[in-house]
Amino acid sequence: MAVALITGASTGIGRATALRLARAGWTVLAGVRDSGAGEQLAREPGIDGRVIPLALEVTDAGQVTDAAARVQELAARSGGTSAGLDALVNNAGIGVGGPLELVTPEDMRMQFEVNVLAQVAVTQAMLPALRRAHGRIVFVSSIGGRVATPFLAPYAASKHAIEAIADGLRIELASSHVQVALIEPGSVATPIWDKGRAEAERVTVPPELQAEYGHVPAAMDKVLEQTARRGIPPEAVAGTIERALSARRMRARYLVGRDARAMLMLRRVLPDRTFDRVLRRALGV
Numbered sequence: 001m002a003v004a005l006i007t008g009a010s011t012g013i014g015r016a017t018a019l020r021l022a023r024a025g026w027t028v029l030a031g032v033r034d035s036g037a038g039e040q041l042a043r044e045p046g047i048d049g050r051v052i053p054l055a056l057e058v059t060d061a062g063q064v065t066d067a068a069a070r071v072q073e074l075a076a077r078s079g080g081t082s083a084g085l086d087a088l089v090n091n092a093g094i095g096v097g098g099p100l101e102l103v104t105p106e107d108m109r110m111q112f113e114v115n116v117l118a119q120v121a122v123t124q125a126m127l128p129a130l131r132r133a134h135g136r137i138v139f140v141s142s143i144g145g146r147v148a149t150p151f152l153a154p155y156a157a158s159k160h161a162i163e164a165i166a167d168g169l170r171i172e173l174a175s176s177h178v179q180v181a182l183i184e185p186g187s188v189a190t191p192i193w194d195k196g197r198a199e200a201e202r203v204t205v206p207p208e209l210q211a212e213y214g215h216v217p218a219a220m221d222k223v224l225e226q227t228a229r230r231g232i233p234p235e236a237v238a239g240t241i242e243r244a245l246s247a248r249r250m251r252a253r254y255l256v257g258r259d260a261r262a263m264l265m266l267r268r269v270l271p272d273r274t275f276d277r278v279l280r281r282a283l284g285v
Contacts, residue, residue: 002026003029005067006029008031009041010033016235018030019041020235020238023046027074028051029054029070029074059114064118067125071126083132084129085126086135087245088123088130088135090138090139096111096154098216107154111155112161115159116158136250137178143259143263145163150283151216183241185237189232
């Protein structure tokens, strides 16, 4: 019985991945912050009890330790002391946006606490079980981890950091036969865009910076609305994650979505200043 742990499984990509893996026969520990969302996930048709909700706030060290103990308990019950964790999907994340000049240190710190430090902490806690199973680690990154855009610098910076961490881990864990991959979606139709629009509305531009940034909240709202509208369903990303976990050997990176491929291509072929002008025109800034 293959066992996977997925963080951020309440909604979006995490939820879709939990259901897809469960319907494919995996036992899924679904890390959720909201117990109600976990119970609803466990009641979905076609999973036959294979989704096990797990209280997991990834920034809570105690809950991370408890999750590692639960993995050990499940593995021992299903396959003896040599069994471990077959897959860890690091999906939990948040997005902080706005002009970097106006982002508070607290918001910047939280961006990295959730998207970077917590991912490392969860991975470290699960590595003994992953090593026993010669398991696999997937980090859900973003095209933002390859191409930074204005007014999303904190989010992009956190995803750039995850790219570096995964690249380092992929080599460090090769001798342990633990494979590591990055999933890099473009626009995905998930609640993160609604949260992003709420964040954009929260941006307060002081009077002395109105000339520079007064138009930014409306521009961000428009871009986020358009992004949400063209986003691919989270099930498409879940399908890529399942293929990666089922492959004989995972690729280092999986780019998901036409807009992600187009963005990366433009970034590669255009000079920096030309690419900057393209982005400014697209954003209307």
